[in-house]
Structure formats: structure tokens, C-alpha cells
Amino acid sequence: MISLKNVSVNLGGRPVLDNITVNFGSSENWAVVGASGSGKTTLARVLTGIVFHHGTVEYSGFGVDPVIQFVPQEHQFRNRQNTNDLYYQQRYNATESDDSLLVADVVSPGSRWVGLLELDGLLNRPLLQLSNGENKRLQLAQSLFSDPQLLILDNPFLGLDAAARGLLDKALSLLAAGGMQLVIITSVDSLPEWVTHVALLDDGQLKYAGSRDLLPVVGFQGNAPLFEGLANLLSFMQAPVAEFQFAISMHNVNIVYEQKHVLHDVSWSVKKGECWSLSGPNGAGKSTLLSLVTGDNPQAYANEIYLFDRKRGSGESIWDIKRRIGFVSPELHLYFNQSSTCREVIASGLFDTIGLFRMLSDAQEHLVDRWIDVLGLSSCRHRSLTSMSRGEQRLALLGRALIKNPPMLVLDEPTQGLDRQQIEFFKAMIDFVCTNFGTTLVYVSHYVEDIPSCVRHFIRLEEGSVLE
16 A cells, blocks of 8 residues: 655645645555646656655555656657767667667567567667657566566556557556556546546645546536637737748658668648648658658658758758748657746747747747747746646647747647647647638647647558558
8 A cells, every 4th residue: 555644745936736645555556637737747756756745655565665667758768878968850860870779778678578568579679760659668668677566657648549559558457457556647538447546636636536436527628718818819920921832742752761661652742721630650650751841851852852842952951941830749848958948948939949049039028928828828937847747848839839920830749748628728729820820730649639620631651651
């Protein structure tokens, strides 16, 4: 049993958990649910023993030194020099990805966990080139090598396609059946079958703790001030000024890494003002395809690719491309400086930099403030990313993508880490922007219900090829 008594946590001078008292029974597998910013991840870190807290946490039945493993949302891998000096575009530069460790370097190839999580075929793959789903399975395998008594997972299903979610859920179900105690942070509408009990947090307070069968109905209620604030966009946003017919035009594109075809004869055209959904399973090549659009992949020069009616390699710089695109992705989120404040993150979108490195004019300061208010992030204005919830961080990155009012938005899994209210607000904002300003959109999501209604065109990749 794990017993928390009067546990409180303050981070960055603000209360995150308030007087939590709860018992996790030894035969119980728990889900911790609640809105973004309610304190779920902090509670998980308290259970792991990596966050200073007031109150007591006691483990009974675990032995003198309990073996606890925590699987965070993000993955931070090291290179061959044992540093984490990796950067965002490195995975697309073949000559520099050699510095990345292989899967075989960080797992025991003969381990039963490698087989259970179907990592056998990935052993010679560089870590930098793993998909979201492959990364999550690797994280889980690494956490299991110590045979933990308690395994805590922070939103492990985020960014995974249906097949990957099913595989991971099956593995966790087997662990639970084998006697390992599990605690998972997830959404209330995505509770795995093996979860027996639920703890519901709201603004740092425990509102319910008990059997999942008795969990109160937690429905979506729109935040009226947030949704009404969308109309304010018309007062300071203008239709982007950009003359082009096709935002994207590519013909028979092929991308190869170490004799592996990542993209095979891909042809795709996106007209100005069109809104597209890009879908496909983990590892299908979606991120690589987007890297050709955002100017991050040098293999674009070896292919017939036109962006905004201009052929790649005809004299344009990467910055000429980036100033026309607002971009959000899990990888961009991962590599962003976590000491940056909410204000700095949003402001950096004016200059297409990962971080703010120059002074703002008065007009720019005012624009940043307007976006902070529209996004409902006023309380986060001067807080660092590390002191913000994942949902708040992701909204700040959305503000970064939108602040320069680009002619095209490229949004790769933008709703990861958002709660249902934030997702509905996010979708409404994208619909509003694309409908009122004619913004071109490329949107990636594994969840059909998270795709904005403005999307009318669809492309699907499987094993690097366009599915006809």
C-alpha cells in the first residue's frame, strides 16, 4: 500500500497540490485524471520521490528499498558522448545522426521486454529516427529492466496510433495481471480496462478517490470567456499577405536513410487556403514529409519540391520558408528551452527562433500580450515552461505559431497534453483562423475527433507511400 497524508507541493512560488490524503491499495491499479494543470504529473512525481513535498508518503509491503519507475511524457535520450546535446533538425541530417545511439545500445536485445514490446526489429535503428510510438515502447522497456514493484506512467498513449495504443495497452495489462502495481496519468474518457481505481484532481485538490465504477460523471463544459475571446482576434489579426497558388507541390519524392526508404514516390499538392489532414500510423513517414515542408530536411534539394510556388534550391533560404509557416510538433516542444517563459515562447514566433534572442518593440509587446489573453494564459505570462502544465505549454506553442499570422499552419499532433476543454477551444480557434483569414492548414492527429471541421482534404501515408 502507498499512503499519502496531507501532501502539499509548491512549485515556483505557487501551490500545485493542496493537502492530498489518499491510499493506493497493493492490489489496485490507479488512474490519475483531471484537467490540464490540476496537478496530475506533480502527484506522479511525488509518488516517485523526485519532488519536494510537505506531508508524508509511506510505502508498506514494498520492502526496505521500494523499486519504483516513472515513465514521463517526454523522452530525453543521450548521444554517444553521454550528453543530451541533440537538436531539433539532427534526425534529418544523415551525417550527424551517426552520433545518436542505437536502440540496441540502450536495451538488452535478449530481454523478454524487448520481445513483449516488439522492439526486435528496431535494434539497429538510431534513437533519433524512432517514431512517437516506437519511442514510448522503448521508454517502457527501459523502465522494466529493473523489475519495478510500482510503475508510474504519464500519459503513455499520447501521440500513438490505434495499433500502437493497443500494443502498449496489452503490455500494460499483462504487467498488471502479473502483479506489478500500475499508476497511469490519463484522461477520464480513456481509462484502460486494467484500471481499478481513479483519483480525480481539480486545481491541486483531490475531488474523488475510489473505485472506477463509482467515479462521478466528468463532462466537458466550455469555458465561455475563452471561446468568446476568439472574436477578439478580428480586432488585431489581418488576412496574411502572400501571393502564391500552391503552398505545397511535390512530385515523386523519395527520402532514404541508410538504405531504408522513408518516403517512396510521394506526390502531393496543397492549394492556397486548403485545409488538409495528414494521417498514418506511427513510423509511416509523416514527420519526414512535414520536415520537407518546414525547410528542416536537406534532402529536399534532391527532390522536386515547390513551396509557395518556388522550387527548393532556387536561392531561397530556410528563413524565407519559415517566416510563411506557423509550426507546432511534439519534437519542437521537446527541444524548446524549458527555462523560457510563456511570454518568450510566444514572442519567439515573430522571429522563427527556438527561444527569444532580441528585444521586442512596444507594438510587439502589445501583440504578445493580446495573444496571451486570447489563449487564457494570463497567469502564466512570466512563468517558465517547467512551471506550466503540459497543456499550458502546448497552448503557448500554438500562440508562437499564430502570432505572426502566417499564410500556412503546419500542426503536428498539436493537441497532445491538452484536456478536452482545451482541445475544443483549440479546434474552435483553428476553425476561426482558417475560415476568417483563408489560412492554409496541414493538420496531423491520430484522433479523428480532434480534427477541426475546416479540414476538407485528406492524405494518408503507410510505410512511406501515399495510400490511394
